[in-house]
Amino acid sequence: MLPSFSYVTHHVGFCGTIKNSPSDFVVTEIEVPEQLQGVTRAEALQRTGEVLLEHSSPCLQQPRKLRVDPLALPAEACPAGASRPAEGDPSWAGGGCSASPNKNHHEGEPDLKPGLKENNALDSLLGKSMSDLLNKFACDLKDAWDLESTADSSTREFSLGPIPDKKTRADLHSAVRQKFPFLVTATKDSEMIVKGNADYRELCQLVTEKETSDFFKFLDAKLENSTFSFEPDGNKEHRKIVHHFISRKFGKLLETKSFTVTDVNDQPNMSIVVRFREKRWSRKRSAGGFQEKQDVYTAFTLQKENLETLEAISLLAAELGVLPSDFSYTGIKDKKAISYQPMVVKKVTPERLKEIGSKMENKGMRIHNIRLACQHLKLGQLKGNHFDIVVRDLKHHSHDDSSADLKKRISEAIENVETKGFVNYYGPQRFGQGQNVQTDQIGLALLNEKMVKAVKLFFTPEDTDDPVNDAKRYFLQTEDAKGALGMLPEFKVREKMLLRALHRYGVNHEGCTKGWLNIPHSMRIFYVHAYCSKIWNEAASYRLQIYGSKVVEGDLVFSEHDESFFLNDKVHVVTAPEESANKYSINQVVLPMVGHSIKYPSNKVGQWYHERLSKDELQMCKFRVSPLQLNIPGCYRPILKNIQNVSYFLQSNEEGIGIEDNYLNESKVSLHISFDLDPSCYATVCLREVMKCDL
Known part of the structure; x- marks a missing residue:
């Protein structure tokens, strides 16, 4: 509803209803021509100018895997999707593991290239004077940590200066990390910055510094099928804390289990073993003995009915065993409509996608035009949308002369908007269908970092009795996340993701923050964009x-x-x-x-x-919500937009009655209208300008 908003045209308009059924509102995305069809991924990236961020932190290049239900995992297990660990389990899926004290199974560290060993590596890459300055920075930082001087140690940075050559930067990233595992490096406009690794420091509070150093070297090496063992630890609560630390920081990259080992006194004990998660759906290409892994991209057209785009993606992801973030699309489409839009899914073959077609039809989706693609899609990467809409129950406005020619009113309205355009408002579907709480209110709470308030707004029920609202009402009254989870129907994917995390971490600021992080990024930022x-x-x-x-x-x-x-x-x-x-x-x-x-x-x-x-209360807002990994740079939007390729006709809803001027005021008549709009324009807003009424 847009009750107090402006109009740009001055005709009288008319009344009517839209979306009486999904078939009355059909949206077809107008695709950008496939100019990149048949090119390699490397060529596609080069043509589109896509730039890969250079950063040494292992968290930025984590392989993704479908998270399993944390409620099914024991307390000591890694809660971010690890396989179910069992104390004393002698093997791990994919190969046996017999951990022993002080032995790490990553077969040593990777060899640096010739001439890049310890100090010599940094001296040759940076020069002796800069290498000495880096050593001094590292020593000073460690001294500050040892003295528990937190005032500025977390913000200290050291610049290695501009390093224009990409290969040299890569060698430097590796050399710095191998010599100083407690440092991280990043590149900004070819300048390399070095600073302390907060994760390293936090782990040092839990285990010995030698274990911490060895763990980060193992992490940096990223050797396939390698494992790392922490020293034996008989304290279950302490092991649980270490499990949770690794899960929280590296859960998408690593998984952990506890195994029975023999300690230095030949006594049975427990040790945490870490390994890299398996990468799924990789294609190997042999070139002179070297195997390069590439992701598979499959393009398709998604037809959906009475489903939100993000809800449809969640259902597809669950069926295919991938993450919702593995899907890319160019825009969000109406829920109460039949919509057709191109999508690309990563790590899924065309054959696998075809297999689930019949199952998806039972959930309001059909999958068409399945084919291989060379890259993902980007938001806004479309020419626009074509709409075929039926406006039913046409009649005059209450303030209009009832004897006026309704057919003339309709014709005048469409021609006026075609000539002058309409105010380019965001439509009501941008703010959700709820009456009590709309998505912009949740977005405001997230921008203010009021995580608990945002969760409670999210679970505010509507004034109806149905399973979804009953579950929301129960949760707000009891904060029993597990109980509410059992009450929700399966299709409420977002609610279930959030409740699983709240059950694990609690309904407090930290728990609610982790709850929001449990929802895919595209869903989290949707609320902020609504605000x-x-x-x-x-x-x-x-x-x-x-x-x-x-x-x-x-x-x-x-x-x-x-x-x-x-x-x-x-x-x-x-x-x-x-x-x-x-x-x-x-x-x-x-x-x-x-x-x-x-x-x-x-x-x-x-x-x-x-x-x-x-x-x-956003006067000081930087529009970055770091705890939720949300970054809102902003953009610009034209105030007015134009409608294109308009065609329409009137149809009587009563058989045998033609559309004559003298019948338009007496019989039930519907308007069938088709038109194109640019990306990010709303058909409901355009029709509001045509009809001069809120829809």
């Missing part, structure tokens, strides 16, 4: 109310036709002489979606943004 969308809608209304369709000084415009609505250098601030000369039209005016990398209008609209964010 940003609400602010944009309000800003658009304010801008049109105070300035109308005139372009004024301080407005932001795109001075050239460009679809890169994220780039500040494409945005121009209108000057006073440009306003006087009427240099720009209202169709070129854009407003920012709030974020950390946008600029605001320099007129009253910019002042409004700052006051509005202050009202929500």
